[in-house]
Amino acid sequence: MVESAVIVVSNSCNLNCPHCFKDAMPIKNVEVPTEDVLKFLDTFPSLNHLRLTGGEPLAPFNYRRTKAFVDYILQKQGTAHINTNGTHEFSHQVVDRIKFQVSLDGLSEVHDNIRGKGVFDKAIQFIQTQKAKGHNVKVMHVLMGQHKNLRSLEKFIDYVTIGLQVPLELQFATPNGRGRYLKQDDKISEVSVQQLLESRVSNKSIRDCTLRRRKTQCPLLLSSERLSIDECGYITPCPMLGKYKFGTIYDYDADKVREEMQSVIQNCTCNYPNGVPEG
Numbered sequence: 715m716v717e718s719a720v721i722v723v724s725n726s727c728n729l730n731c732p733h734c735f736k737d738a739m740p741i742k743n744v745e746v747p748t749e750d751v752l753k754f755l756d757t758f759p760s761l762n763h764l765r766l767t768g769g770e771p772l773a774p775f776n777y778r779r780t781k782a783f784v785d786y787i788l789q790k791q792g793t794a795h796i797n798t799n800g801t802h803e804f805s806h807q808v809v810d811r812i813k814f815q816v817s818l819d820g821l822s823e824v825h826d827n828i829r830g831k832g833v834f835d836k837a838i839q840f841i842q843t844q845k846a847k848g849h850n851v852k853v854m855h856v857l858m859g860q861h862k863n864l865r866s867l868e869k870f871i872d873y874v875t876i877g878l879q880v881p882l883e884l885q886f887a888t889p890n891g892r893g894r895y896l897k898q899d900d901k902i903s904e905v906s907v908q909q910l911l912e913s914r915v916s917n918k919s920i921r922d923c924t925l926r927r928r929k930t931q932c933p934l935l936l937s938s939e940r941l942s943i944d945e946c947g948y949i950t951p952c953p954m955l956g957k958y959k960f961g962t963i964y965d966y967d968a969d970k971v972r973e974e975m976q977s978v979i980q981n982c983t984c985n986y987p988n989g990v991p992e993g
Contacts, residue, residue, distance in 0.1 A: 715758075715760045715938065715939060716758040716760065716761055716938070716939060716940065716941050717758075717760050717761060717762055717763065717939045717940070718761070718762070718763040718764075718765070718939060718940045718941070719755065719758075719761060719763070719764055719765070719940070719941040719942070719943060720764075720765040720766075720767065720940070720941070720942040720943070720952060720953060721751065721764060721765070721766055721767070721783060721942075721943050722736070722767055722768060722769065722942075722943065722944045722945045722953050722956070723766050723767065723768050723769060723771045723776050723779050723780050723783065723945065724742070724743070724745055724768050724769040724770075724771070724773075724775075724776045724779065724945050725737070725738050725743050725745075725768065725769045725945050726738065726739070726740060726741060726742045726743065726768070726769045726770070726773065726775055726776060727739060727740065727768055727769045727770040727773060727799070728740055728770055728773045728799075728801060728802075729770065729799055729801070729829050729830060729833070731819075731828060731829055731892070732828065732858075732892055732895075732896065733828075733856055733858050733887045733888075733892060733893045733896055734891050734892050734893065735888045735890035735891040735892075735893050735953070735954050736768070736769065736890075736891050736953065736956070737891040737892055738768060738769045738770070738891075742775055743945065743946075744946065745779075745945045745946065746945065746946055746947030746962075746963065748779050748782050748783075750947065750963060750964075751783075751943060751947065751963060752782070752783075752786055754943075754963035754964075754966070755786065757966075758941075761787070761790065761792065762787075762790065762791070762792035762793065763787070763792050763793050763794075763795070764783055764784070764786075764787040764792065764793075764794050764795070765794075765795040765796075765797070766780055766783055766784070766794065766795065766796045766797065767796075767797040767953055768797070768945075769945070770798065770799055770801070770802070771796055771797065771798060772796070772798050772801075772802040772803070772804050773801075773802055774802065777802070777804075780796070780804075781804075781806075784796075784806065784812065788806075788808050788811060788812075792811070793811040793812070793813070794811065794812045794813070795812075795813045795814075795815065796812065796813070796814050796815070797814075797815045797817075797854070798814055798815070798816055798817070798840070799816070799817050799829070799833070799837065800814075800816040800817070800818075800836060800837030800838075800839075800840035800841060801833060801836045801837065801840070802840075803840065803843070804844075805847075809847050809848040809849050810848065812849055812850075813849065813850040813851070813852070814840075814841075814844055814849055814850070814851045814852070815851075815852045815853075815854050815883075816837055816840060816841055816851060816852070816853050816854070817837075817853075817854050817855075817856070818834075818837060818853050818854070818855055818870075818874065819855065819856065819858075819860060820855075820860050820861070820866075820870055821834075821869065821870055821873060822834040822835070824860050824861075825837070828860065838878070841853070841878055841880060842878075845879075845880070851880050852880060852881045852882070852883060853874050853878070853880055853881070853882045853883070854882075854883050854885065855870065855874075855882060855883070855884050855885070856885055856886070856887050857884060857885065857886045857887065857902060857907070858886075858887040858893075858896055859896070859897065859901065859902075861901070861902055862901065863901065863902070864902060864906060864907075864910055867902060867907070867910070868910060871910075871914075871923055874923075875922060875923050881922040881923070881924075882922065882923045882924075883923075883924050883925075883926060884907060884923070884924070884925045884926065885925070885926040886904065886926075886928055888954055890954055890955075890956075890957075904925070904927065904928055907925055908925055908927075911923055911924075911925060928983065929983055938968070938972060943963060944956050944959075946962075947962045947963045947964065948960075948961070948962050949961050949962065949963070949966060949971055951975060951979050951982070955979060955982055958975075958978060958979055960974050960975060
């Protein structure tokens with residue numbers, strides 16, 4: 715019984731980040747018609763949540779498509795979660811059922827060096843605007859060697875959790891898309907980050923900061939309650955494991971999909987798409 719779906723709205727994006735696991739860029743690719751996706755979603759009467767990602771769902775060339783998905787799930791009295799770089803606005807009258815996850819790669823200088831001049835200020839403005847409207851907002855921070863030391867990371871954590879007063883999730887860059895070409899940097903290890911967070915747990919202001927461990931399996935995997943659809947209409951385990959395709963929205967077979975997933979990706983994680991190494 716599918717209750718939740720992740721939809722890659724588009725692979726097109728207004729930015730060209732070096733760690734993008736989707737290889738997204740400002741080029742509009744062939745996409746499955748929005749109407750066909752909505753018809754497919756109609757076959758799941760228990761569906762009550764959509765997570766929309768990209769590409770950039772809120773970019774002007776994707777906005778209408780994103781809004782169609784948001785309107786659809788809200789009409790079903792469900793909720794929407796939108797992943798965004800925060801460079802474009804989104805307005806909707808229903809604020810209590812829309813959540814945003816905004817990507818920040820560091821403080822102003824670091825973020826703009828990675829994403830482009832002025833992008834940091836736009837993202838902060840987006841966060842503040844959506845918070846003021848009553849939307850729930852979370853920041854996602856990808857660790858890719860941009861911090862020279864733990865103190866640099868700690869300053870960023872303080873800025874987000876204390877300054878902006880929003881939850882923060884940390885994750886190491888995934889070796890997918892352009893992330894395959896990133897130089898692995900061990901200046902800040904997973905263990906040291908976890909120890910940093912544990913040392914600060916007594917501070918109520920920054921408790922809401924979590925680290926997605928490298929060996930943590932995506933909750934989408936092997937779940938009969940969740941579904942992931944890419945921009946071309948293929949059924950995938952999750953956006954980060956898009957190389958695995960299990961049919962399309964036009965020939966979906968739930969039992970077949972579940973069986974194929976179990977045999978192919980049972981040991982995959984976001985950081986280890988080919989399976990967690992032994993040892």
